[in-house]
Amino acid sequence: MTTSHSRDLTEDGVSAHTAAALRAAMKRLFDGKPQRTDGRLVKENLWQEAQVSRATMNRATAILAEWDSHISQHGTTTLGEARRDDEITRLRRKLAEKTAECTLTNRRLEAAATAIAALHHDNTLLRQELAASGRVTQLRPRKG
Structure with missing residues (x-):
């Protein structure tokens, strides 16, 4: 029925x-x-x-x-999720590049700071040496 x-x-x-x-x-x-x-x-x-x-x-x-x-x-990924995932991947890649760039810049800054500190130390020692000896040597003018 x-x-x-x-x-x-x-x-x-x-x-x-x-x-x-x-x-x-x-x-x-x-x-x-x-x-x-x-x-x-x-x-x-x-x-x-x-x-x-x-x-x-x-x-x-x-x-x-x-x-x-x-x-x-x-698959179970929606179009919006796929776009979001692609954007996240792109941004992560860009972040990694910028992080590497910052790391390199920081290393260069540290090297420059070390060189400046060494030059400052040498300059201070030279000034002290000049002050102790009391004599200054004139440099000849450069010929143009």
Whole structure:
């Protein structure tokens, strides 16, 4: 005996309205344009995005097969997540370059500071030596 309820079900195993809601939710999630969830490509977001119960979603076996097929082909990373990950990778690379640049600059600064300190020390010793000897040697002017 067939009930009127079973006659209302589509080949997807749910009502036409529910199937449409699930397919629309699936499209929004795959397109990266969720309305009711955070957009992650997980089944929990599918039933919440479609505003149906988890049990209802689970009865839609054909739609779930489409979901699983898409996820196996494209992965669970949304377009927005892929862009974000690419941007993070680019920024990390740039940060590494700038860090290496700063390290090199710091090494050069330390070397310059050491050279300046050594020259200052030598200059001080020479001034003390001149002051002790009391004589200053004139340098001949350069010929142009």
